Amino acid sequence: MNMIGMTAWTKSRYLPPVLLVAGLIVTAILPDTGLVNDYLQFVIVSVAINAILCVSLNLVNGWMGEFSVGHAGFMALGAYASAILTVKLFPAAPPALLFPVAVLIGGCVAGLAGIPVGILSFKTRGDYLAIITLAFLMIVKSGLENIPYTGGPRGLLGIPRLTTVAWAYFWCVVTFWVIRNLVYSKYGRGIAAIREDEVAAEAMGVNTRTAKLVAFVTSSFFAGVAGALFAHQLQFINPSAFDILKSTEILVMVYLGGVASLGGSLLGAGGVTILTQCLQPLGTWRMVVLPALLVLLMLFRPGGIMGYRDWNWLKPRISFRPRLEVKADAKQETIP
Amino acid sequence: MSALLETCHLTREFGGLRAIGDLSIAVKRGEILGIIGPNGAGKTTLFNLLTGIYPPSYGDILFDGRSITGLQPSRIARLGMARTFQNIRLFRQLSVLENVRIAYDSGLACSPLDAMLRSPWALLRERESVEASMELLEMFQLGSHVEDRAGDLSYGAQRRLEIVRALALKPTLLLLDEPAAGMNPSEAMQLTDFLRWVHDKFSLTIVLIEHHMQMVMALCDRIEVIEFGVRIAGGKPEDVKADPRVIEAYLGTEGELP
Numbered sequence: 001m002n003m004i005g006m007t008a009w010t011k012s013r014y015l016p017p018v019l020l021v022a023g024l025i026v027t028a029i030l031p032d033t034g035l036v037n038d039y040l041q042f043v044i045v046s047v048a049i050n051a052i053l054c055v056s057l058n059l060v061n062g063w064m065g066e067f068s069v070g071h072a073g074f075m076a077l078g079a080y081a082s083a084i085l086t087v088k089l090f091p092a093a094p095p096a097l098l099f100p101v102a103v104l105i106g107g108c109v110a111g112l113a114g115i116p117v118g119i120l121s122f123k124t125r126g127d128y129l130a131i132i133t134l135a136f137l138m139i140v141k142s143g144l145e146n147i148p149y150t151g152g153p154r155g156l157l158g159i160p161r162l163t164t165v166a167w168a169y170f171w172c173v174v175t176f177w178v179i180r181n182l183v184y185s186k187y188g189r190g191i192a193a194i195r196e197d198e199v200a201a202e203a204m205g206v207n208t209r210t211a212k213l214v215a216f217v218t219s220s221f222f223a224g225v226a227g228a229l230f231a232h233q234l235q236f237i238n239p240s241a242f243d244i245l246k247s248t249e250i251l252v253m254v255y256l257g258g259v260a261s262l263g264g265s266l267l268g269a270g271g272v273t274i275l276t277q278c279l280q281p282l283g284t285w286r287m288v289v290l291p292a293l294l295v296l297l298m299l300f301r302p303g304g305i306m307g308y309r310d311w312n313w314l315k316p317r318i319s320f321r322p323r324l325e326v327k328a329d330a331k332q333e334t335i336p
Numbered sequence: 337m338s339a340l341l342e343t344c345h346l347t348r349e350f351g352g353l354r355a356i357g358d359l360s361i362a363v364k365r366g367e368i369l370g371i372i373g374p375n376g377a378g379k380t381t382l383f384n385l386l387t388g389i390y391p392p393s394y395g396d397i398l399f400d401g402r403s404i405t406g407l408q409p410s411r412i413a414r415l416g417m418a419r420t421f422q423n424i425r426l427f428r429q430l431s432v433l434e435n436v437r438i439a440y441d442s443g444l445a446c447s448p449l450d451a452m453l454r455s456p457w458a459l460l461r462e463r464e465s466v467e468a469s470m471e472l473l474e475m476f477q478l479g480s481h482v483e484d485r486a487g488d489l490s491y492g493a494q495r496r497l498e499i500v501r502a503l504a505l506k507p508t509l510l511l512l513d514e515p516a517a518g519m520n521p522s523e524a525m526q527l528t529d530f531l532r533w534v535h536d537k538f539s540l541t542i543v544l545i546e547h548h549m550q551m552v553m554a555l556c557d558r559i560e561v562i563e564f565g566v567r568i569a570g571g572k573p574e575d576v577k578a579d580p581r582v583i584e585a586y587l588g589t590e591g592e593l594p
Contacts (some may be wrong), residue, residue, distance in 0.1 A: 107525065178452045182452050185451035185452075185454070186451060186464070186465070190431075193438045194430055196428060199409075199425070200421065201410075202388075202408070202409035203387055203391070203409055203413055203437040204410075204442065206438060206442055207408070207410045207411075214448045218452070
């Protein structure tokens, strides 16, 4: 293929969907090829789940500029809701049918829980909102510890292992696609305006309440999706898996990768997950390496690796050119 | 001509302090009204009450014949009341184009679900928003800066962008809070021409707060004078200029305003 043909192909609007479908086929047949062992598959699935968690938390903490520490709480709701479906209610249903429904319902349950937190964010912000999300996390955790139906503090056992590499990849793509669409839309710009100046946003007609609700519900929905995938990857969940440490882990990915950035979320989730695996031989010392890295990054690049920037291929293509010719009748006055 | 905006016994108290006391003023459709008064007279508080940022303690605000008291600020903005701020409040980290689009978008009908799925309907709205915002920026000679961060623009360009952003709301009433702040007399006079052009071009009603007397006298059809949250005088610029109460409020003793 000559150079011109190459450029036409890489600029084609059909390239991204073709690549994504190809990725799905590859991930679907990957486990059967024997090229990647169980451990590698586990790592790949973990990266995908963490990427979903990271980009969804980034919507609130990065694009909207709030500080939520309750992400693990939403994740827990998704994990438990989906696991109840697959373990308790329909253990005999065909997994191929049940699993997508279970993940979706896990997301919806978490999304519903995002509504009250979103409403509370109308009047509260900054540190105070962070405390509210912390309280939310504690309510979810201690709530789950006291429900005998889901095993109380011991947790839910015997969850079928349904999270394949292909499913994890599929949900990861869906999450990034939806959040990308959202942040490059009217609502996404409104959410960024809230971060920049909430009073000015309202004065410019941005309904900040709607924008906050959209941000919180979308963010918690995908946290729930990630929770469902997580539960069906580990096959075992208990309330203490979703404590403040889990939230902190996601926060580290967000701020390491870059706030308000899709590419940054991918880098953060991938980097932290793979680094934690690579640092296993260091034993306890790996608990020092990662935080030290974070300190260095905050000193030299406070926004993270990709803060407030993104790769062009992740941005939606603007398939129309704005009219650039200057209106001839426009009388020009200038302010020095 | 009927009144576009009316305040009836508008009062706002902060604790024991009465920032605005029993203020009843009317803004006629199509006029340029100046609001002057010494520092701390409550002029900016008045703007914040009009745009819904603070609720009034007592009184009512009528905009285009309907009461807007207690509405969310964004709702009031979408009804056609746009404003600028005394200390420029752009979305500094966002691009110039995004700043204008945020205001323009607020009038677009597009549900969150449409936005998330990037439906054909949402794409149409996106296109409309880019085109309209670009056209507006071109008209105000900011077309070459669309990709720049708003915070990186020069001071003058930031002031201009704030007005463009307000115009993207397609307002009927424009509130300007000290548009000439930080400008020298010759710049302020250029701004006067510019504002008059904006007023005619977009058939606006303008209310402006300004300390720059020459500019107020040259631009405004009518002036209201406020001191300690109370209206002390009002009328045509030349009458206000000669009013002894105004001179006293400004200078304390006998004297003449420039």
